[in-house]
Every structure is written in C-alpha cells, then in structure tokens.
Amino acid sequence: MTARRAGLVACTTCCKVHHPGEATCLRCGSPLHSRDPAGLQNVWAWWIAGLIMYIPANIYPMLRTASLGHETQNTIIGGVFELIAYNSYGVALIVFIASVIIPVGKFVAIAFLALSINRASILSARARLHLYEVVEFIGRWSMLDVFVVAILSALVQFEFVANVHPGIAAVSFALSVAFTMLSAQSFDPRLIWDTDEADPT
Amino acid sequence: MDVDGLIACPACDALHYVVDVPNNAQASCHRCEEVLFAPKPDAMTRVVMLAATALILMITAVFFPFLDLSAGGFEQRSSVLDAITAFSDGLLLPLSFAVAALIVILPALRLIAILYAIGPMMIGYAPARHATAAFRFAQVLRPWSMAEIFIVGVAVALVKVGGLATVAIGPAFWAFVALVVVTTLNDTVMCRLTIWKTLEDRSRY
Ligand SMILES: [Zn+2]
Ligand SMILES: [Zn+2]
Numbered sequence: 001m002t003a004r005r006a007g008l009v010a011c012t013t014c015c016k017v018h019h020p021g022e023a024t025c026l027r028c029g030s031p032l033h034s035r036d037p038a039g040l041q042n043v044w045a046w047w048i049a050g051l052i053m054y055i056p057a058n059i060y061p062m063l064r065t066a067s068l069g070h071e072t073q074n075t076i077i078g079g080v081f082e083l084i085a086y087n088s089y090g091v092a093l094i095v096f097i098a099s100v101i102i103p104v105g106k107f108v109a110i111a112f113l114a115l116s117i118n119r120a121s122i123l124s125a126r127a128r129l130h131l132y133e134v135v136e137f138i139g140r141w142s143m144l145d146v147f148v149v150a151i152l153s154a155l156v157q158f159e160f161v162a163n164v165h166p167g168i169a170a171v172s173f174a175l176s177v178a179f180t181m182l183s184a185q186s187f188d189p190r191l192i193w194d195t196d197e198a199d200p201t
Numbered sequence: 202m203d204v205d206g207l208i209a210c211p212a213c214d215a216l217h218y219v220v221d222v223p224n225n226a227q228a229s230c231h232r233c234e235e236v237l238f239a240p241k242p243d244a245m246t247r248v249v250m251l252a253a254t255a256l257i258l259m260i261t262a263v264f265f266p267f268l269d270l271s272a273g274g275f276e277q278r279s280s281v282l283d284a285i286t287a288f289s290d291g292l293l294l295p296l297s298f299a300v301a302a303l304i305v306i307l308p309a310l311r312l313i314a315i316l317y318a319i320g321p322m323m324i325g326y327a328p329a330r331h332a333t334a335a336f337r338f339a340q341v342l343r344p345w346s347m348a349e350i351f352i353v354g355v356a357v358a359l360v361k362v363g364g365l366a367t368v369a370i371g372p373a374f375w376a377f378v379a380l381v382v383v384t385t386l387n388d389t390v391m392c393r394l395t396i397w398k399t400l401e402d403r404s405r406y
Pocket of ligand 2 (some may be wrong): 210211212215216230231232233234235263
C-alpha cells in the first residue's frame with residue numbers, strides 16, 4: 001500500500017504522512033506534493049541547461065599553463081592525455097572518470113529514468129531506483145576537475161618559470177555539474193513505482 | 202485513518218507502521234529496501250560532538266598553510282583561501298564564489314545548522330526555535346558540501362605538479378583530511394528519521 005493509493009500525502013524529507021489538503025509538512029515544514037506536477041518538467045529544464053554548458057566545457061581550455069614565456073592550453077581531455085604522458089595512469093583514469101564518464105553517464109541515466117516514467121521499462125523499478133541513487137551519489141564527484149584547476153592556479157605561481165591560470169571551460173563545466181545535480185534532485189523517485197501500482201504490496 | 206502511526210518511504214511512497222527499532226539495528230522499506238530507521242546509541246551527543254569537531258577542523262583548514270611548493274629557487278605557500286581566490290581575475294570571479302561556497306561556506310553552514318538543531322536538545326530537552334528549519338536546511342545542503350571531493354582534487358593536483366616542483370604538505374591538509382573522516386562518521390551516526398521524530402515530540406511541550 002502506498003500513501004498515494006491510501007489517499008494520503010507523504011513528506012519526502014521526514015517521511016511523515018498527512019491527510020490531503022495540507023500544503024506544508026506539519027513536522028518539518030517542507031512543501032508537500034503527492035507527486036510534484038512540475039517535477040518532471042524541471043528535470044528536463046535543468047538537464048538541457050546542463051547539456052548546453054557541457055559543450056563549451058569540452059571545447060574551450062580548462063587550464064592555461066605559461067612556462068618560460070611559452071603558453072600551453074589544456075582542455076579536459078587534453079589534461080587527461082597530459083597525465084598519461086607523465087605515466088600517471090591511475091590519476092588519468094580518475095580524472096577521466098570524473099570529467100567524462102560520470103557527466104555523460106549522468107545525462108544518459110537521468111534521461112532514461114525520466115523517459116521510463118509511466119512506461120514499461122526494461123529495468124525493474126528496484127533497479128531504476130538503484131540507478132537513481134547512484135546518479136545522486138556520484139554526480140557531485142564531477143566537480144573534481146574544477147577543484148584541481150583551482151588548486152593548481154593557486155599553487156603554481158612562479159613568475160616566469162611556471163604559471164597556471166584557469167580557463168573559461170572551468171566555469172561552464174562547474175555550471176554543467178551544478179545543473180545536472182539540480183536535474184537529478186528535481187526527479188521524484190516515487191514516480192518510478194507508480195507504473196506498477198497494481199502490485200499487491 | 203490515524204496518520205501519526207504511519208510513515209511513508211521517501212523513495213517509493215510505501216506506507217509502514219512506525220515500530221520501535223532497537224539501537225544499532227536497521228529498518229528498511231519492504232518495497233524498495235531503502236533504509237528508513239538506523240538509530241544509534243547516544244546519537245545526539247555523538248552528532249553534536251562530531252559536528253563541533255568538524256567545525257574546528259574547518260577553521261584550521263582554511264587559515265593554516267595547506268601546501269608548500271618550491272621550484273627553481275621560488276617558494277609558494279598556499280592556503281585554502283588562496284585556492285579560492287585563484288579564480289578572482291575578471292570573468293572567472295563567479296567561480297571563486299562557487300568554489301568558496303562548495304568547499305568552505307556550505308559545509309560550515311551545514312555543521313552550524315546541525316549544531317543549532319540538535320545542540321539544545323542534547324543539553325536540555327526542548328529544541329531551539331526554528332530548529333526544524335535549521336535541520337531541513339542541513340539536509341538540503343548535504344549534496345552541496347564537497348570537502349571530500351576537494352581532498353581528492355588536491356591529490357590529483359599534487360600528481361600534476363609533481364614533475365614541476367617539490368611539494369610539502371602543510372598542517373591544513375591533514376586538518377581537511379580529518380574533517381572529511383569526521384563528517385563521514387557524523388553522517389553514519391545521524392539517523393534522520395529519529396532526529397525528525399525527536400524534534401517533533403519535543404516541540405510540543
Ligand atoms: Zn516533513
Ligand atoms: Zn521504499
């Protein structure tokens with residue numbers, strides 16, 4: 001039995017159950033929705049904003065390194081190749097996962113979850129909930145590369161010898177990560193279960 | 202229908218009767234297996250202690266030197282504050298604010314909100330005014346507190362400059378590592394549902 005089928009409204013912040021008609025939770029004060037009607041729309045709006053920001057993040061330089069009067073620029077992928085050139089395979093893999101695999105996987109996963117609502121899906125509801133939890137847990141880690149750029153820019157300031165400055169891609173990448181986090185947070189996982197509402201539990 | 206004896210799973214909306222869950226045990230949703238209750242003994246005291254420790258570590262981490270870099274006769278000492286202000290030239294200024302918010306301001310606010318919501322209940326009985334709003338705020342801030350990601354970022358940055366310069370790790374780095382450990386401990390001790398119920402029970406005196 002679910003709260004919705006019982007004609008009740010549940011708070012997703014503190015789990016308290018309410019009679020319909022209550023606008024905010026009596027225990028914690030969060031806004032109450034049986035299912036937020038604008039929720040899915042917000043998911044897509046943030047998703048698109050995140051995708052738009054992800055494009056310049058990959059084209060423009062993330063890092064500008066000036067060494068003895070000669071400047072090199074590095075994109076996200078360029079930074080990964082540079083680490084491979086230094087034989088730092090492990091770290092290259094971490095950066096590649098955080099800045100390429102996680103963001104791309106997140107776009108695909110959120111779109112898949114949003115599209116699977118009210119349809120028969122190839123994944124069970126429980127599997128889709130796990131997918132959602134993984135997206136929520138791991139998505140924040142994409143911010144890693146932005147922090148690396150910030151730390152390098154602060155550390156490497158040696159006049160002519162070596163100088164590191166952040167590039168414009170750092171801004172669009174940070175925005176892209178923030179927007180996809182908002183997209184995932186707008187998704188109401190309870191929608192996943194509404195399709196098989198007919199089951200007897 | 203008496204709704205006070207019921208809770209609904211936040212992940213799948215399944216209804217459950219509220220039962221007493223013993224300390225160190227867990228109660229999960231029968232439908233989606235989400236952990237609903239995970240009470241720990243003396244949780245309130247431990248949460249407050251850990252949050253206070255984390256806040257002190259945070260202050261240490263921000264103001265003490267973080268890393269010490271030397272190359273070709275130059276030496277560069279930087280604190281977390283320097284990393285934050287690295288973006289401060291022109292167009293990238295908003296990014297400075299964002300980095301400051303994610304690694305220092307939001308984690309600090311979250312710790313203060315937890316202390317404010319639970320601290321008075323640990324010392325006395327009744328929660329402070331607006332304690333529920335403070336605890337809700339702490340819950341909203343959780344995904345945006347990225348101190349642990351920052352630490353991994355430092356490690357990656359160290360590898361990147363490894364060929365270029367010699368790096369010495371400062372006290373603030375260890376303070377930050379400790380901060381991450383303490384915050385993780387805090388999140389495992391804190392059972393949100395138990396705290397919400399306690400806040401509610403003790404608000405109506
Ligand atoms: Zn609530
Ligand atoms: Zn559930």
